[in-house]
Amino acid sequence: xxxxxxxxxxxxxxxxxxxxxxxxxxxxxxxxxxxxxxxxxxxxxxxxxxxxxxxxxxxxxxxxxxxxxxxxxxxxxxxxxxxxxxxxxxxxxxxxxxxxxxxxxxxxxxxxxx
Amino acid sequence: xxxxxxxxxxxxxxxxxxxxxxxxxxxxxxxxxxxxxxxxxxxxxxxxxxxxxxxxxxxxxxxxxxxxxxxxxxxxxxxxxxxxxxxxxxxxxxxxxxxxxxxxxxxxxxxx
Numbered sequence: 001x002x003x004x005x006x007x008x009x010x011x012x013x014x015x016x017x018x019x020x021x022x023x024x025x026x027x028x029x030x031x032x033x034x035x036x037x038x039x040x041x042x043x044x045x046x047x048x049x050x051x052x053x054x055x056x057x058x059x060x061x062x063x064x065x066x067x068x069x070x071x072x073x074x075x076x077x078x079x080x081x082x083x084x085x086x087x088x089x090x091x092x093x094x095x096x097x098x099x100x101x102x103x104x105x106x107x108x109x110x111x112x113x114x
Numbered sequence: 115x116x117x118x119x120x121x122x123x124x125x126x127x128x129x130x131x132x133x134x135x136x137x138x139x140x141x142x143x144x145x146x147x148x149x150x151x152x153x154x155x156x157x158x159x160x161x162x163x164x165x166x167x168x169x170x171x172x173x174x175x176x177x178x179x180x181x182x183x184x185x186x187x188x189x190x191x192x193x194x195x196x197x198x199x200x201x202x203x204x205x206x207x208x209x210x211x212x213x214x215x216x217x218x219x220x221x222x223x224x225x226x
Contacts, residue, residue, distance in 0.1 A: 033212065041169075041218050042203050043203070045213045046218070056212070062144060091157055103214065105159070106157050107156050
């Protein structure tokens, strides 16, 4: 499959635990984005990578959230001390460059914090 | 404050008829608008877009209309097919073309 893949597809954790969500973008895509979709809402921008660097992390809700993309391909979204309000579907998207219409989304990771 | 609003959470249409999905926005700096379609357990898929310099863009059965003065856009699907049943998201972007601002979505059901 040549699409964006995300693992795990589902993650259940307990309040206060640490979680990592992984995104494998489409090969050759230099731009990578993370969004969060809460129940009944549209996706909400979290962070944008161009290559290895976070070009815009203004959407991260607080310092418990952090994302990396060390080699300019795979990205990991890390959430420390999870809270019940973090429960949502976390979507990853990639594009060839900085392009809106060309953002290809993965299926998402559904995170449930008990 | 929501910058992109989809005020109809759901819409039901008979197969073969027209589906009209609406979207309103508040930020006059938005200059590019997109519609995404989402099936359950899948990520959103790009459907059609329109630049603020146009008022209409057509792609097969899908047409998007933009009314800048009213800050309103709509997606028309003609004729509607059962396979069109999905959640449709309107999104907008401005100077930072990478940051999409999404509406809350409209669930479309096309009845056979």
